[in-house]
C-alpha cells in the first residue's frame with residue numbers, strides 16, 4: 001500500500017511531444033494502484049492514440065464532449081466530481097492559456113472548471129522560448145493565483161534540439177508532488193533536520209570502518225516530511241540513494257563531519273530526527289599510506305566519536321522535538337527506554353535489525369515507538385509507510 005493506492009486521479013494529456021513520458025507516469029500510477037482516468041485533448045491524440053492510455057489504465061479514454069464518441073453522458077461534470085485530484089501532464093502552452101482564461105472549449109478544460117475546489121496540478125512541457133514567453137509566464141502566474149499547483153519543468157536538452165527549461169520532470173519528482181497534493185500538510189511550518197546512513201571512519205587511504213546502514217529509513221523520513229509540508233534538511237553519510245526531491249541534502253563521510261553539520265544546523269530546527277547509524281568509534285590514527293599486509297598491527301586502537309544525540313539532548317531549545325533511533329538486535333524496548341531518558345529525548349524509534357525484512361538495507365521495517373507514555377509497536381511496513389507512521393506520532397507529540 002502507498003499513498004497513491006485507491007486515489008482517483010483524473011489525468012489530462014495535451015498535445016506535447018512529452019506525451020510519451022505521460023504514458024510512463026500513468027503506468028507507474030497504475031502500478032501503485034491509483035485509479036486513473038485519462039482525458040486527452042484532440043491534439044494529444046495526434047501524438048499517441050487513445051489505445052495506449054486505455055491499455056495502461058484498463059479504462060476508456062475521454063476525448064470528445066459531443067457526438068457519438070462521447071464515452072459518458074455529462075462526462076465534464078461526472079469525471080471531475082469523482083476525482084480526488086486532476087493532474088495535467090504534459091500541459092501545453094495552449095492549454096495553459098485556455099485554463100488561465102477560464103475557457104471551456106473542450107472536455108479537459110471544461111472538466112477543470114467543473115472540478116472547482118479540487119487540487120489541479122499543471123506540469124508545463126514545451127520549448128524553452130515558448131515557456132519563457134511573457135504570455136506563458138503571465139498565464140502560469142494566473143493559474144497560481146487561481147490556486148492551481150504549477151510544477152516547474154526541468155531544464156536541459158529539449159526534443160526540439162534547444163536547451164533550457166521546458167522538460168517534463170522525471171517521475172520521482174512528479175510522484176512527490178502528487179503525493180504532497182493528496183496528503184495532509186500537517187508538518188507545514190516545521191523545520192525538520194534528519195540524519196541518515198552510515199559514517200565511514202578512515203583507517204588508511206584504502207580502508208575504513210563503517211556499518212550496514214543503507215540510509216533508506218532516513219531518506220524515507222525526509223521524503224515523507226517534505227510531502228507533508230515541512231522544510232527538510234537531510235544530513236547523510238555515504239549511501240547509494242537519489243537525493244529526495246525538494247529536500248536540502250548535505251553529504252558527509254565521517255562521524256565528526258556529521259557532528260559539525262548537525263550541530264551547526266540544530267538551532268534552526270523545530271524537529272530533529274537522528275536516524276543515522278553514526279560510528280561510535282574511529283581508528284585512533286588514520287594512516288597516511290596504505291598499511292601493508294606484512295606490517296599490519298596485531299590490534300587496532302580506537303577512540304570515541306562525539307555523541308551527537310546526547311549533545312543535542314543537552315542543548316535543545318524549548319519547544320524543539322528530539323527523536324532518536326535505537327538499532328538493536330535484542331532488548332529493543334529496554335534499550336530504547338534507556339536512550340530516551342539518558343539522552344533527554346521525546347521519542348525513540350526502536351529498530352529491529354535481527355530479522356531478514358527489518359533494519360539495515362531492507363525495504364521494509366518493523367519498529368516500536370517508545371516515548372514517555374510507553375511503547376507503541378508498529379507492524380512490518382515499507383520504510384515509507386513506517387516513516388509516515390513515525391510522523392503521525394511526532395505530529396501528536398508536537399500538538400501536546
Ligand SMILES: Cc1cc2nc3c(=O)[nH]c(=O)nc-3n(C[C@H](O)[C@H](O)[C@H](O)COP(=O)(O)O)c2cc1C
Pocket residue numbers: 013014015016017018041042043044091092093094095096125126127130
Ligand atoms: C511535433 C509537435 C510537438 C509539439 N510539442 C509541443 C510541446 O511540447 N508543448 C507545447 O506547448 N506545444 C507543443 N506543440 C504544439 C501543440 O500541439 C499545439 O499548440 C496544440 O494546439 C495544443 O493543443 P492542446 O493544448 O489542446 O493539446 C507541438 C506541436 C507539434 C506538431
